[in-house]
Amino acid sequence: MxxxxxxxxxxxxxxxxxxxxxxxxxxxxxxxxxxxxxxxxxxxxxAEMFQEAYRDVLTGPEAERALQYGVSEGSHRLRSWIVAHMKTLGVDCAPENILITSGSQQGLDYLGKLLLSPGDTVLAQAPTYLGALQAFNAYEPNYDRIDPGTNRTADDFKAQADLKGSKVKFAYLSPDFANPTGKTLTWEERRSVLDQAGRLGCGILEDSPYLSLRYDGEPIAPILAMDCERSGGIDQTRSVFLGSFSKTLSPGLRLGWIVASRDLIARLVLIKQASDLNTPVINQEVMARVAEAVFxxxxxxxxxxxxxxxxxxxxxxxxxxxxxxxxxxxxxxxxxxxxxxxxxxxxxxxxxxxxxxxxxxxxxxxxxxxxxxxxxxxxxxxxxxxxxxxxxxxxxxxxxxxxxxxxx
Incomplete structure (x- = not known):
């Protein structure tokens, strides 16, 4: 001992x-x-694009800024690229709806810290991403299983939470080619999750690092895009989208992002400030250049x-x-x-x-x-x-x- x-x-x-x-x-x-x-x-x-981008950043007029502290929300250039990228997915947002994180794993941790009190209930698929369970476990939740497309109802989830003196805070899902199963939620299953979350009054965390890696079939809109259309705009949504460059361009720069209502992002920024102040500026500036050029x-x-x-x-x-x-x-x-x-x-x-x-x-x-x-x-x-x-x-x-x- x-x-x-x-x-x-x-x-x-x-x-x-x-x-x-x-x-x-x-x-x-x-x-x-x-x-x-x-x-x-x-x-x-x-690799060559990253080498060129680092040279560009470090030898150009923005070198001092790239090596300095940055704003907690993230590089405006990178957030602007993400705004355009999310628009191609059907999500109309602004830079103020985006927080840059040190990988989407940090985003999961921040959301657990912001939303979970000990004993709260998380709805999660089984199996689900191990890293999400590790992030949430630190905040001592209970878990209940959500299987979109089955007969379980919002009343059932609420009843199970009530038995534990708990409250359902959010549903965590990886809708596209999930880790570990590779499965994808259908349009109907995504709509069902959104319906149930509305009845429960809980949030939805949509973790989508593999979204750009579709090999067959037709793309399906993110839950956040459905939520935006239904609620009248992103600032009225209950869904949170987590994205990442780790599976597409490079995991080594540790860059992910959260897209959500401005109110939720503002709360997450406070956690970012207390955690690591900001994601490294130089990595964000380099990633913005590479994403603009070759994504x-x-x-x-x-x-x-x-x-x-x-x-x-x-x-x-x-x-x-x-x-x-x-x-x-x-x-x-x-x-x-x-x-x-x-x-x-x-x-x-x-x-x-x-x-x-x-x-x-x-x-x-x-x-x-x-x-x-x-x-x-x-x-x-x-x-x-x-x-x-x-x-x-x-x-x-x-x-x-x-x-x-x-x-x-």
Missing amino acids: STWDALYANRAARMRASEIRELLKLLDKPDVISFAGGIPDPRLFP ETHTATIRAAYKLRRDVMLGALERHMPEGVSWTRPEGGMFVWVTLPAHVDAADLLEKAVGNAKVAFVPGKAFHSDGSGANTLRLSFSCAAPEKIEEGLSRLGKLIAETVIPAL
Whole structure:
């Protein structure tokens, strides 16, 4: 027992290491084919554009400003680009509706801090993004499961919260090619969420870092766009949109954004001021230049690369997985979600996969707030070359067939 153990706040007991962060260490082992990290392929980064942008910023007349403190809301140039980008998604907003964050992960933390008191209820999908659970857990909420398109009603959610002496504060969803499942909410499911939030009087956090990575099908409007149309404008909405450059241009600059009503943004700015004052100005100025120059062409390039890898992964699953194993077929994003027979623990399988087959993935249990989902796992196709995907899933399928299926 350390000197500090008696001094930690109660919330510290809910803080856990990220299984994904730990598994990223496997990427450094050259003999392991890793489907673990849900990260973009660094070979596809527009590195030369970033080099040019940094030179432009540091050698031009704005160098002093770029190396100085900045306003907490974020660079006006970058927020203006986001305004134009959001308009293409059907969201009419102004720079005052935007806060630049150090990645969308910081945005989740800020929203948890602003909205959650201990015992409040968060509606979340199961499974859902592990990083969101980690961000919210520090503020000690309860969780209830929301599955858009099912028969659960707002009255049901309220009744469950009432049993715990709780109040539903917001629904957290990743509507487009979600991490970890790769699933996308239909237009009808998004409308249902908006309807239920209106009846509950709660907010909606729409986390959409993969929105630009659609490979098949028609784009679906963000929930915030629906909310704007229904409510008469963004300043009357109950929805919050979280975006990110991490999956499109670069995660290393740590830049994300929140779009919401001016009132909510003003409250979040106060948290930003008390947290880290401002997101690094130089990174924002560089990102603005790169986004203005190549966002559309670069996202088209990475969509083509990732689509090929997704197709290879789906084909390899068909060829190599034994009967009793099923998986999702995402229209975009970076992930395929695999369900094993009910008795299988994917964490145990991972130990054998890494040790014997030299293949890594993420066990699915960590993505469930209630500890369920032990028989699920997440595969990421974004960083593996097509031949590695084929080889890795051949090994994994053989391992499952030899060690798991015979136990049925």
